[in-house]
Amino acid sequence: MRRIADYLVAYVKDSAQAVSSSWDAFWFTPADPSLLGVLRVLTGLMLLYTHAVWGLVLPEFFGESGWLSEPLVRSLTDGQYNYSFWWLVPASGMWAAYWASMAILALFTLGLWTRVTSILAFLVTVSYIYRVPPATFGLDQINAMLTLYLAIGPSGKVLSLDRWLAVRSGRTPAGRPRPLASANLALRLINVHMCVVYFFAGISKLQGEAWWNGDAMWRAFANYEYQSADMTWLAWHPRIIELMTHTSVLWEISFAALVWRPRLRPIVLAFAVALHVGIGACLGMWTFGLIMLVGCASFLPTEAIGRLVEALVPARQRARTASEVVPAIASPVA
Amino acid sequence: MSVDDACATDARLETGEASGPKRRWVRRAVSLWLLLHLFAIVIAPASVAPASEVVQGACRLIQPYLGALYLDHGYHFFAPEPAESTLLAYEAERPDGTVVRGRIPDRSTHPRLLYHRYFMLTEHTSDAPEEVAELWYASYAEHIARDQGAARVRLIEQTHNLSTMERVRDGGRLDDPEGYEDEELGVFP
Numbered sequence: 001m002r003r004i005a006d007y008l009v010a011y012v013k014d015s016a017q018a019v020s021s022s023w024d025a026f027w028f029t030p031a032d033p034s035l036l037g038v039l040r041v042l043t044g045l046m047l048l049y050t051h052a053v054w055g056l057v058l059p060e061f062f063g064e065s066g067w068l069s070e071p072l073v074r075s076l077t078d079g080q081y082n083y084s085f086w087w088l089v090p091a092s093g094m095w096a097a098y099w100a101s102m103a104i105l106a107l108f109t110l111g112l113w114t115r116v117t118s119i120l121a122f123l124v125t126v127s128y129i130y131r132v133p134p135a136t137f138g139l140d141q142i143n144a145m146l147t148l149y150l151a152i153g154p155s156g157k158v159l160s161l162d163r164w165l166a167v168r169s170g171r172t173p174a175g176r177p178r179p180l181a182s183a184n185l186a187l188r189l190i191n192v193h194m195c196v197v198y199f200f201a202g203i204s205k206l207q208g209e210a211w212w213n214g215d216a217m218w219r220a221f222a223n224y225e226y227q228s229a230d231m232t233w234l235a236w237h238p239r240i241i242e243l244m245t246h247t248s249v250l251w252e253i254s255f256a257a258l259v260w261r262p263r264l265r266p267i268v269l270a271f272a273v274a275l276h277v278g279i280g281a282c283l284g285m286w287t288f289g290l291i292m293l294v295g296c297a298s299f300l301p302t303e304a305i306g307r308l309v310e311a312l313v314p315a316r317q318r319a320r321t322a323s324e325v326v327p328a329i330a331s332p333v334a
Numbered sequence: 335m336s337v338d339d340a341c342a343t344d345a346r347l348e349t350g351e352a353s354g355p356k357r358r359w360v361r362r363a364v365s366l367w368l369l370l371h372l373f374a375i376v377i378a379p380a381s382v383a384p385a386s387e388v389v390q391g392a393c394r395l396i397q398p399y400l401g402a403l404y405l406d407h408g409y410h411f412f413a414p415e416p417a418e419s420t421l422l423a424y425e426a427e428r429p430d431g432t433v434v435r436g437r438i439p440d441r442s443t444h445p446r447l448l449y450h451r452y453f454m455l456t457e458h459t460s461d462a463p464e465e466v467a468e469l470w471y472a473s474y475a476e477h478i479a480r481d482q483g484a485a486r487v488r489l490i491e492q493t494h495n496l497s498t499m500e501r502v503r504d505g506g507r508l509d510d511p512e513g514y515e516d517e518e519l520g521v522f523p
Contacts (some may be wrong), residue, residue, distance in 0.1 A: 053448050205414065
């Protein structure tokens, strides 16, 4: 009996140690922050575009007599721990608040004072969303999610004015930035969150008959309000519709399991490109498709992206500082 | 001490930049937060109906965190299945008796993202909670009235049913008038 108890204790202890070291390796292995910098620029550009479009109709959505009155939005979001700086902005300050928001998003995209502007960019993004919840959709969810993780990680370490200024003043050596655990942490958070998004997008479809009988993609193409490319010719090719329907669900559900396998990752990501470009071209949701692809880009190899970003540095600067280049950089997605 | 200090290389530890015990505590604290965060981002989509009372209760428990970070999402894109659209037609009557008719969203709206904003305004009314439905319609009507200089606005919810493949093969079009079903929402104010 005692031997069994000893065995069980040893088993639990070994398992706990194995889980603990795998956990540490997964979350805390230092990684090249270059990919995070690329994601910051891409997300920042999408945020700028998203908010520039709000600027076209600002009084209609954020003004006093907008579509969504304050009592309505307060009722819809009651008790949901929401916040928005828009509730504090008087009507006369609407445009000032808007341009201040755009300035913050521009600084975040350029990577100036990124530690602060990344947090402010997140607050700006969420404030706009929480002022007009019924006008939002998946794009806004992914915009905010990416901005949150970019604020957590050192997204301004590369491809940023922060870095340019630091190198120029001699505070930071030029060349490849040193690997950082916080960069890995942020990339892993994006990785895992994308898996959660696709997994639930996939399994929630299993409740619908159309995803089982193969009709679902037709129902998407036949929606006149979404339609941006005429796909009605597929009515004469129902087997293609069925194949597309089943492939989409299978891909979404399996994404979380397969994207971690290095050999399968390029195939999984190629499907992501096909799916989201398809959504953009056929259903007119280019912004949503593109921001999902930005999220998927977090699975790209950090080593290769680091080399690519380094190649963007002017040759003169690289030659001067070649000896300072950091040699070993871990990949967060092994 | 930052996460990077906590995960510093041995060389940095030797220089005293990051001390051992402190380093462990930072990692443990970050790990605890990670567990909470992972729980939150999984429980939020899992709590979308139909969900068990256990899952819904767990989600309510962590709602402040989800709400503050805007993480409370189901990610049920086109689920359970792609559905018909909900549109909003209106008739705005001006004081001089003229009537302006329109429908939201208007497919001629550009850029496309703006079109989607209007589309979402009408799509979300289809799942409006009963207790705020009237407030919702009144808010839209008030905006239309101001925009059109109207004294009264009549709102009609239009459901645009999806055409079947058979119908399209028989010569039907996605925007055929018979595909729309109207439901009167009322006259405002």
